[in-house]
Amino acid sequence: MSLRPVKILVVDDSAVIRGLMAKVIESTEGLQLAGTAMHGEAALAFLKRNPVDIVVLDVEMPVMNGLDALRQIQIQFPRTHVIMASALTTAGAKVTVEALAQGAAGCVAKPQAKSASDAIQQVGAELVPLIRALTNKPEANSPDAAIDAETEIRSHSESNVSRTNIAYHTPSKTETATRSTGSSVLRRMPRPVQAIVIGTSTGGPKALSQIMSSIDDTIWQPILIVQHMPAAFTPMLAKHLGSDSRRVCVEAQTGMPILPRQIYVAPGDFHLEVVRKGADIVAQLHQAAPEHYCRPSVNPLFRTAADVWGKHLAAVMLTGMGDDGIEGTQAVHQAGGYILAQDAVSSVVWGMPGAVVKAGLHDEMLSLSEIAGRLRQIALWKGAA
Template identity: 40%
Template sequence: MVVDDSAIVRGLIIQMLEKHVDIQIVARAANGEVAVAELGRTEVDVIVLDLEMPVMDGMTALPLLLAKRPGVQIVVASTLSKRNARISLEALQQGAADYVPKPETGSLVNAEEFERELLSKVVALGQRGPGRTQTPAARPILAAQPRKSTVRPGIIAIGGSTGAPPVLLQIMAGLKDAVTQPILITQHMPVTFTALLAEQLARAGARPCAEGKDGEPILPGRAYVAPGGWHMTVGRSGVTPVIRLNQDPPEHFCRPAVDPMLRSAAEIYGNRLLAVILTGMGADGAEGCRIAAQSGGRFAVQDETSSAVWGMPGAAAKTGLAEAILPAHQIANWIKEIAK
């Protein structure tokens, strides 16, 4: 179902979605009130939801839609204003599965990147919709590797995408006052969103957390979020580890991407790197985890049951090198046990 008050935008989004053979548009709505009513009579797996609408806006409709059809996957579509970025992050905490930054109406016709991102997210989330019968148990069980090292980590690196922001908040809250190591975070997010995410993580974890700045030293007790549009890596200034930012080509269609962060962290920290891959589409982070493990580092992944999309953690798990495959609520304790 596509929910947007603009008939033009609604039509363009439907045209984009209908290009994919696995997507069927079963409903459309001009505001949240109509969407809630439509959901009562139509089976829907995924909803693309606008935020700013008359009668009933997206944030008001969100909990009603989730209650009306448990398990429905909601993708928030909003323009890249600071206000909408803040509301989108709130929507993720309230149960939305993901977000897509929406171009201005006049730019939507030729918005190839928006179309690619929208299609991939709707298809991936549709596999977990309430109308699907596929379950995590249908996949081969992947075994974690036993603990290989007793070296205390010097840095913690976390990567995620679809569905990861609420898990990041949970992890940071769980690590409050418990670990002193610096924390690097790469979350697939556009400009504006990452700065707001850093603010939320700082509050949740009661530790300084901000977008990384090129050349700043990596210090104990701090957390650094990769800024939207930039790869965040680790380098050296003399003997001091520092943040390095670059605008090299996207990896896995993403910038920031997780792999550059992990590759560089493994080079600088070696067996003192501890990494975690959270829910997300695609395979970003898997190669970085492989390199981390080959350098003596360690990593865990979020399990399929608690993941919105088991793409990134699944790909990392399939390397056969993950030390643990954990539900979201156990990740912070795993980090604390190793980092202490």
């Protein structure tokens, strides 16, 4: 356990929101409210006098908004984690997704409950587990502990099926020892690849942005992505990834053909699957029960992609809390597909990729900076069909 309380600054122009978050922090063991501020400029002035561990930062504020404040905090106080607090609106989602892509540690939704007690419970259900994941406690430094942290989220609210919270995690020495060496030798030569599927959660927007910015025309295969994210956020994520990749990137829709050189993102609160329809492969959305308390879950995409493409599928498991996608990855493995897992050092949380590695399902474990390059190699592989 931490020897001192985690110091937190709450920044929001709403006195009501500041009060709700302050009450949650003050009533939680191990957390300490360092102070509050009404806008980004006041927050920076506070931080110069009072170092804190975490800043909970509103997205839309007067004087200095959350995105501008985030950039300044990253420059002036690089060791301070920033959690964005966003309304589930189009405007809020746009700025929040941009902040996550730029390196905000996570985000939580502002409460929409009618009563103060319900609002406090809602804030606590998202904010407290996220702070726990950010505070780098010894027990948090393993894939199992990442799963435990997800269990804590579930214990607060089992109805949160498209988790908003995203957190950074510093790997332990054990995890660091599992980092890939950067070798260019493939562990197993893949078959010609016809599609690429990616699963991610915590830390995913920044990881996806880096990968999509590095792909080129050698990757002609369609790319399908599941990112744990609320429904209000996924349209903005698709827009950002389209800009990063310089190719068409859309939220998938039922019946939409899966075409080469296009990117498809699972909409929030919907599972994404792929099915054959005559000569075509099309997307299929549904709202079946959450898997691993997630909707979208990585499992439906990976399972059905394994059925459709079999040994001609490449699957990538990126940074994320918990172990969603492990069953789907097993299906890809059994079908003969090629599996990449992000390593611990470059992961924000080594839960999802760590579960894949722990189960021995991966063909390669690579750092985030290596993944796009490996996908380019795999995309061009002309091995036996």
